[in-house]
Amino acid sequence: MRAIHSDTIVAAVKKMVMGANYDLGDDVIHAFEKGLKQEASPVGRAVLNTLIENARIAHDEQVPICQDTGMAVFFVEMGQDVHIEGALLRDAIDEGVRQGYKDGYLRKSICDPFTRKNTGDNTPAVVILDMVAGDKLRITAAPKGGGSENMSRLTMLTPSAGKKGIVDFVVKRCEEAGSNPCPPVIVGVGIGGSAEKCMILAKKALLRHVGEPSSDPELAALEAEMLEKINALGMGPQGLGGTTYALAVHVEKHPCHIASLPLAVNICCHASRHKETAL
Amino acid sequence: MANEIKITAPLDDAAVAKLKAGDQVSITGVIYTARDTAHKRLVDALDAGQPLPFDMNGQVIYYVGPSPAKPGKVIGSAGPTTSYRMDAYAERLMEKGMKGMIGKGMRDKKVIEAMKKHKCVYFAAIGGAAALIARSIKAVEIIAYDDLGPEAVRRMEVEDFKAVVINDIYGNDLYDMGKAQYRVAK
Structure with a gap:
């Protein structure tokens, strides 16, 4: 058994939700550039150029690419030989979300479905857990607008x-x-x-x-x-x-x-x- | 942008009448924000015979829920949200004098008809270009529904806010026009 403390998970989640919202992946930028080459419409090309510029500003200023910083969705692959110490996995992820959305100036977009009252900290996160072989904990943050x-x-x-x-x-x-x-x-x-x-x-x-x-x-x-x-x-x-x-x-x-x-x-x-x- | 039309918000009927679907515009002046729950409250206030938190006459409403401002900034990222969710409320606000809406995405046919009737225009800003759009927002003040957080109603002073006319008061729709131009016939 390999022990991972929940504080490590909190810190990793906080860093991921901020980074995901500020830094658009190279794969998306490359897809924009590929799109520019094949796009027939001048307005369409102008839009793609604007999105590339927007991604650059977001990265340089470390501000969200989009104001909708998403519902915090996580895919978690947990090795069967991992033991989590401290808080529950789900609570650690929520705490990372809470800290990342607050300290990262990310929008809190989660509310009660009937009253529409905002939960105020973008929790609860959606966690999709899969148990796998090994002693690693792999977490993918996928905030979704x-x-x-x-x-x-x-x-x-x-x-x-x-x-x-x-x-x-x-x-x-x-x-x-x-x-x-x-x-x-x-x-x-x-x-x-x-x-x-x-x-x-x-x-x-x-x-x-x-x-x-x-x-x-x-x-x-x-x-x-x-x-x-x-x-x-x-x-x-x-x-x-x-x-x-x-x-x-x-x-x-x-x-x-x-x-x-x-x-x-x-x-x-x-x-x-x-x-x-x-x- | 070629052939950009400079307009000043709030708008009047004469300014609205000049705008055609496909026009690139640069908006300077004062606009107000409202999205889902704020719209419900505005219309609930009308239903209850209560005054709106601001005079709707001539106003441009921006469908946005900005991210929080970092220290030293007036606002966080602030791109448009999807407009169809406001379709249920839009005509009520047009009846009170609303002249423009800024969002993204298609509007219901009833809303497009109401725009013709009440002389109101629908603009789109580039969805997702929120860090860039924030640069055209110079001052922000929450004026109503503070408890709604990102959904609170804000008064914004904007300069050179870029948008494109999607639906004009003549029934034209840029989404239909653009799609027809580039559709590959089956």
């Missing part, structure tokens, strides 16, 4: 819908989302599992480096097909018209029930933020 999260959809297709049904649904969902989720977007797609597993797959797909194809050739082909069809809709950056609505489509799949073909779409705005720490 509400505007793009609102465009998420889950559908339980019938197996007869097949790949065509999947492609049609994802493309239609993007068309309906239009300018709402701050395009250019990254489209996370989950296929299979149960309903809740499918939604997690779609979110997890967003963690991949932007534009890195799936290691499964069948899924990589599906990603390429959907990306082409989505961008052919003509919506472009910010939905103002153009050829770069999506920077990438990422698909993850999982076996499903013989009766089902679950499909989840989780769209991420261009401020695709994540930081990872292995403790």
Whole structure:
């Protein structure tokens, strides 16, 4: 057993939520630059240049890329040989969020669903925990804005819908989302599992480096097909018209029930933020 | 930006009438912020026959919930939030004289019709360009609903605030126009 004190987790989470919100990943910047080369619309190119400038300002001044600094979502892979001392894992993550959102001047965006009263510290975080082999604790912070999260959809297709049904649904969902989720977007797609597993797959797909194809050739082909069809809709950056609505489509799949073909779409705005720490 | 139109907020009918979908504008003057829960409170106040916390006549409402200001700054990052969530309330505020809305994303057909009727224009700022947009905000004061935190109503003095006209008072929609221009026919 390897012991990790909860204070270490608090400090790591605090650092990650601040860093994720200030420093846009190189993968996203590269995707903007690639988009600039292929974007047909001058307005679309101007938008992409503005987003590159915005990311530079956020990094230089260490201020949030976007005012919506997100619901704090964490993917945690905990080695079975790790023992956490001190506070509970979930409490340590919440404390890191509390400190990071306060000291980092990040917006607190979490409220009661009925009264709409703000919790005041951006907690509770969403923690997706997986037990794995080894003695490491791997935490990925993936703060997610509400505007793009609102465009998420889950559908339980019938197996007869097949790949065509999947492609049609994802493309239609993007068309309906239009300018709402701050395009250019990254489209996370989950296929299979149960309903809740499918939604997690779609979110997890967003963690991949932007534009890195799936290691499964069948899924990589599906990603390429959907990306082409989505961008052919003509919506472009910010939905103002153009050829770069999506920077990438990422698909993850999982076996499903013989009766089902679950499909989840989780769209991420261009401020695709994540930081990872292995403790 | 080419052909940028300079406008001053608050707006009047003559200024609104000159704006067309696709126009790039630079806004200078005073605007007010309101988003989800603030809109509900504004409309609840109207329903109760109470006065609004500020005179809506001619105002431009910016759909934003800024991040907190770092020491020495007037505001944190402050880009637009998605506008359709305010669709349920927009016409009520137009009836009270609202002349402009700044947000991002598509509006409901009913709102677009109301904009024609009440002579109100809808602008989009670049969603997610929040660190950059903050530079055009020169002064900020919370004037109502302080308890809502990021959703409180703020009075903002802006200079050269960049936006684009999405819906004008003639029924044009830049999102439809842009999409039609670049759509690859199937």
